[in-house]
Amino acid sequence: xxxxxxxxxxxxxxxxxxxxxxxxxxxxxxxxxxxxxxxxxxxxxxxxxxxxxxxxxxxxxxxxxxxxxxxxxxxxxxxxxxxxxxxxxxxxxxxxxxxxxxxxxxxxxxxxxxxxxxxxxxxxxxxxxxxxxxxxxxxxxxxxxxxxxxxxxxxxxxxxxxxxxxxxxxxxxxxxxxxxxxxxxxxxxxxxxxxxxxxxxxxxxxxxxxxxxxxxxxxxxxxxxxxxxxxxxxx
Amino acid sequence: xxxxxxxxxxxxxxxxxxxxxxxxxxxxxxxxxxxxxxxxxxxxxxxxxxxxxxxxxxxxxxxxxxxxxxxxxxxxxxxxxxxxxxxxxxxxxxxxxxxxxxxxxxxxxxxxxxxxxxxxxxxxxxxxxxxxxxxxxxxxxxxxxxxxxxxxxxxxxxxxxxxxxxxxxxxxxxxxxxxxxxxxxxxxxxxxxxxxxxxxxxxxxxxxxxxxxxxxxxxxxxxxxxxxxxxxxxx
Numbered sequence: 001x002x003x004x005x006x007x008x009x010x011x012x013x014x015x016x017x018x019x020x021x022x023x024x025x026x027x028x029x030x031x032x033x034x035x036x037x038x039x040x041x042x043x044x045x046x047x048x049x050x051x052x053x054x055x056x057x058x059x060x061x062x063x064x065x066x067x068x069x070x071x072x073x074x075x076x077x078x079x080x081x082x083x084x085x086x087x088x089x090x091x092x093x094x095x096x097x098x099x100x101x102x103x104x105x106x107x108x109x110x111x112x113x114x115x116x117x118x119x120x121x122x123x124x125x126x127x128x129x130x131x132x133x134x135x136x137x138x139x140x141x142x143x144x145x146x147x148x149x150x151x152x153x154x155x156x157x158x159x160x161x162x163x164x165x166x167x168x169x170x171x172x173x174x175x176x177x178x179x180x181x182x183x184x185x186x187x188x189x190x191x192x193x194x195x196x197x198x199x200x201x202x203x204x205x206x207x208x209x210x211x212x213x214x215x216x217x218x219x220x221x222x223x224x225x226x227x228x229x230x231x232x233x234x235x
Numbered sequence: 236x237x238x239x240x241x242x243x244x245x246x247x248x249x250x251x252x253x254x255x256x257x258x259x260x261x262x263x264x265x266x267x268x269x270x271x272x273x274x275x276x277x278x279x280x281x282x283x284x285x286x287x288x289x290x291x292x293x294x295x296x297x298x299x300x301x302x303x304x305x306x307x308x309x310x311x312x313x314x315x316x317x318x319x320x321x322x323x324x325x326x327x328x329x330x331x332x333x334x335x336x337x338x339x340x341x342x343x344x345x346x347x348x349x350x351x352x353x354x355x356x357x358x359x360x361x362x363x364x365x366x367x368x369x370x371x372x373x374x375x376x377x378x379x380x381x382x383x384x385x386x387x388x389x390x391x392x393x394x395x396x397x398x399x400x401x402x403x404x405x406x407x408x409x410x411x412x413x414x415x416x417x418x419x420x421x422x423x424x425x426x427x428x429x430x431x432x433x434x435x436x437x438x439x440x441x442x443x444x445x446x447x448x449x450x451x452x453x454x455x456x457x458x459x460x461x462x463x464x465x466x467x468x469x470x
Contacts, residue, residue, distance in 0.1 A: 088330075091323015094402060094411040095330035101398035102337060163336035167329060176329040 002036065003028065006048055006058040009039030010122040010196065014227040017122070017195035019108065020069040022188035022223075023100075024057045027073050027181055029219040031083040042127040069188075070100060073181050086181040099174060100185040102163075107189045110160045111201075113153040117143045118197035122229035150199075157201065161208050168207035172214060179218060187215045187223070196229050237271065238263065241283055241293040244274030245357040245431065249462040252357070252430035254343065255304040256292045257423035257458075258335075262308050262416055264454040266318040277362040304423075305335060308416050321416040334409060335420040337398075342424045345395045346436075348388040352378045353432035357464035385434075392436065396443050403442035407449060414453060422450045422458070431464050 005025065008018035016025070016037060028035045040047060040056050051058045053067040059075070060066075066075045074093075077086045087093045116135060120143055123131055132143060139146045147153065164174065164186060173179045174186060190212050193201055202209040216224040240260065243253035251260070251272060263270045275282060275291050286293045288302040294310070295301075301310045309328075312321045322328045351370060355378055358366055367378060374381045382388065399409065399421060408414045409421060425447050428436055437444040451459040 088326015089324035091327035091411065091415070092330055094406055094409060095323075095327055095334060095417055097405075098334060098398055098402050098409060098417075099330060101401040105397040105401070106341075162340040163333055166336040166340070167333050170332075171329055174329060174333060176326065180326070182330055182333075 002062070003033055004036045004038060004060040006040040006056045007037045008056050009041060009124075010229050011124040012122075012227065012229060013039035015122060015195055015229050016226070017119070017192055017229070018056060019103075019111075019188035019192035021057045022191040023069045023181075023184050024059065024072050026184040026187065026215075026219070026223065027076055027086055029222050030086060030180070030184070031076050031080050033076070033080065033083070041124055043130050069185075070097065088175060088180060092175070092180075092182075096175075096180070096182040096185070099182040103186045103189055106160045107157075107186070110153070110157040111189050111193055112139075113146055114150065114157060114199050114201070115147070115193050115197040117147045118199065118229075122196045154199075154201070158206075161206075164211075165206065165208050168211045173211065179215060183211075183215065187212065190215075191223055191226070194223075194228060195226060237297070238268055239271045239273060239295040241275040241291045242272045243291050244276060244359075245464050246359040247357075247462065247464060248274035250357060250430055250464050251461070252354070252427055252464070253291060254338075254346075254423035254427035257426040258304045258416075258419050259292045259294065259307050261419040261422065261450075261454070261458065262311055262321055264457050265321060265415070265419070266311050266315050268311070268315065268318070276359055278365050304420075305332065323410060323415060327410070327415075327417075331410075331415070331417040331420070334417040338421045338424055341395045342392075342421070345388070345392040346424050346428055347374075348381055349385065349392060349434050349436070350382070350428050350432040352382045353434065353464075357431045389434075389436070393441075396441075400441065400443050403446045408446065414450060418446075418450065422447065425450075426458055426461070429458075429463060430461060 005021070005028070007016040007021040007025070009016055016039070025037070045054045048054070048056065048058045051065050051067050057069055057072060058065065058067050059072045061075065061079065066072050073086055087096055120128060120131055136142055167174055171177070174183045190201065193199060202212065240263070242251040242256040242260070244251055251274070260272070280289045283289070283291065283293045286300050286302050292304055292307060293300065293302050294307045296310065296314065301307050308321055322331055355363060355366055371377055402409055406412070409418045425436065428434060437447065
């Protein structure tokens with residue numbers, strides 16, 4: 001029956017921009033698993049109702065439904081033990097989970113403050129009202145106000161990357177000499193921004209920039225070739 | 236020749252409060268290695284001049300000098316491979332280094348904003364001028380101004396613990412079922428505060444509180460029984 005992944009999609013259904021779906025998509029590539037990615041919109045709650053969840057990623061692996069990017073990663077590691085490992089041994093699993101929790105708690109808000117309006121602009125009209133209402137409630141501000149001070153928000157994001165940058169001064173990847181799931185958890189944040197925004201997040205002399213380049217090139221350029229939303233108001 | 240560790244000391248030389256020295260002290264206990272801890276003061280640069288460094292921890296292991304808490308941990312793991320492992324396999328090493336970098340970049344500033352004046356108060360008079368000048372330069376404020384808004388600073392610190400808290404909701408330790416070096420990197424921050432301040436950093440229902448309790452009890456209560464500076468103005 002193969003593997004099916006429900007992925008958050010923009011107005012252009014080829015544009016898949018969720019950071020958490022990207023974690024899974026790269027993990028599947030790491031494992032060498034062919035996957036059918038199905039576009040899903042924020043307001044299509046009923047489409048994934050079978051999963052008991054109201055958000056993606058939702059994976060169906062040979063008839064078994066698995067939700068939540070972290071649980072999907074553990075599922076893939078257990079189910080495909082002979083494919084390349086997503087974690088460098090059991091001792092690395094809790095620490096990869098910590099890196100994931102760090103990305104979600106420190107980077108999701110920081111990236112949001114840069115790209116939130118770009119996300120809105122790339123959404124299908126059916127999702128826009130839901131997105132604006134839920135995010136404006138979360139931030140306690142209009143989308144426009146959240147992203148208004150781009151220089152400060154960009155500076156705060158780059159500062160939030162400090163611990164990652166420190167590791168990447170010494171190593172090619174967060175996980176060591178090769179990329180693994182902890183890298184994908186963080187890289188998902190950059191793919192989120194890349195797929196819906198033209199904002200330049202990193203200076204070229206930042207070790208994080210070079211790491212991102214390596215991951216854009218990984219798996220035959222899977223991430224680099226992923227469709228991006230066309231910028232509003234630009235050709 | 237045994238192992239000697241230079242540790243930052245307060246006016247009371249039994250009070251050893253550096254977070255980075257605590258990382259090493261617990262790592263040595265984890266490895267079951269007896270160590271002679273020598274008190275060192277900020278202004279005694281010449282005492283550790285032989286190391287090429289001007290800050291502690293400085294470890295002398297059977298005549299070999301090793302500086303920097305991270306390099307000391309790697310040294311101990313390599314030199315004492317048959318003692319309990321500080322890292323859960325090679326795949327866990329870069330991720331433990333990330334947890335260490337996170338503690339240093341996110342928690343050191345946040346804890347400083349709570350205890351900076353308490354540190355000053357517990358220092359030997361010979362260190363006070365150096366400490367005030369260097370920290371006021373770093374923060375761009377007087378020590379008193381840095382710690383002035385205790386409720387906000389405490390709230391920011393607790394918020395900074397979010398990714399750690401998320402892991403500790405599911406696991407006893409950051410490293411998994413037992414403590415390892417990544418835990419000690421974070422726990423060092425709490426020992427720093429405990430040794431020089433009476434500030435209450437955590438609510439008792441915080442999973443981080445319970446984790447800290449487990450580490451205070453580890454190694455026969457090594458951390459819990461460590462001397463603390465007497466609070467200024469209290470009996």
